[in-house]
Amino acid sequence: MIQIVTDSTAYFERAEMEKYGLKIVPLSVNFENTVSDEGFPGEFDEFFNRLAVSKDFPTTSQPSAGAFAEVYKKAIEEGKEVITITLTAKLSGTYNSAITAAALVDQSKVTVVDSETTAANLKELVMMALELSNNGLSRNEIVNILESQKKRxxxxxxxxxxxxxxxxxxxxxxxxxxxxxxxxxxxxxxxxxxxxxxxxxxxxxxxxxxxxxxxxxxxxxxxxxxxxxxxxxxxxxxxxxxxxxxxxxxxxxxxxxxxxxxxxxxxxxxxxx
Structure with missing residues (x-):
């Protein structure tokens, strides 16, 4: 079995995450002296309403390696391999955190893919990985298909x-x-x-x-x-x-x-x- 992991910029709804058995590791937002997880679609209105009137400008942070490692460890304990698909490494350190986390657990069981994209395209790659996994493809086969598709x-x-x-x-x-x-x-x-x-x-x-x-x-x-x-x-x-x-x-x-x-x-x- 393969556990598919992504980050919050894929913008899956909470119900979708539970339906597909996804693990989503959130990025965080520092805004008006408060740091919080990005959250899920349906939960963004308050943030953007505040942004429209605030003089403060938000900063964002990638998840820690520990946050990914915790997800990996649990999946491996359940007998699963892991494919993690992150937003583009050139906009965020999320990919590097996910790579570091693999070294903290068992690199032979984890593959991290830099999607080179984000948002709906990242979501589409995750959905593709889920479908391929459900169809019985191996971790390497799935990763090779993702690496090809992300260029299109x-x-x-x-x-x-x-x-x-x-x-x-x-x-x-x-x-x-x-x-x-x-x-x-x-x-x-x-x-x-x-x-x-x-x-x-x-x-x-x-x-x-x-x-x-x-x-x-x-x-x-x-x-x-x-x-x-x-x-x-x-x-x-x-x-x-x-x-x-x-x-x-x-x-x-x-x-x-x-x-x-x-x-x-x-x-x-x-x-x-």
Missing amino acids: MGVNLTVGTLEYLKKGGRLSNTGALIGNLLNIKPIIALKDGKLVPVGKVRGRKNAIEKISEGIPQEVKTISICHIFALEEATEIKEYFIDKYPSATINLEVLGPVIGAHLGPKALGVLYSY
Whole structure:
């Protein structure tokens, strides 16, 4: 048997975690002098409501190696092997914590995969691992498939306001001021595990159209991820249903660890092919 482990940025709901027998090791958020686990979808509203009015800017922390080791030890005691799939190592130390933890228990029983992505794409890789495990594939076979599939994924993000990119040090005060005045919407992609700016346009509609240009026609899954933008995300979903009729289109939420740097009304289009 194989225990699948991931981190909280996969944004599984609590009920999903229990249904699939997942182990989720949370990242934490330090905000307004309080440190707390990121939590699960359905539990994010309070954080983002506070973020919208607070002068404080959150910081985030990866789980400790000990938190992963505790999960590994229990799984191994139950006679299981372990596959851990984490968010991209270039945005967080979570992958390194998971690797360190394997050395603390039994490295021969644990494999850690750097997904080079996060959010809905990370969730999709975890679901793939669960299905492959249920179909009887070995740990090495599953990991090889995951390593191949993660190269066939994309992430593009845009924001409702430039304020949070400014607070996070990714944009100057002047750039944020001018950009907000001109309704400039940056397009940020996750490439090779790193966030990089890939363009900017005027207006949200143009941003979504620009993002859609980069989605391959053979796309299989598209996830529209949002922060407090359900109505707009639903409209975008309808747009993609018409444009990519053979793809599965999902709506997902982003939590505090990812969302703190983007702010309320942020939108992400994540896809796999």
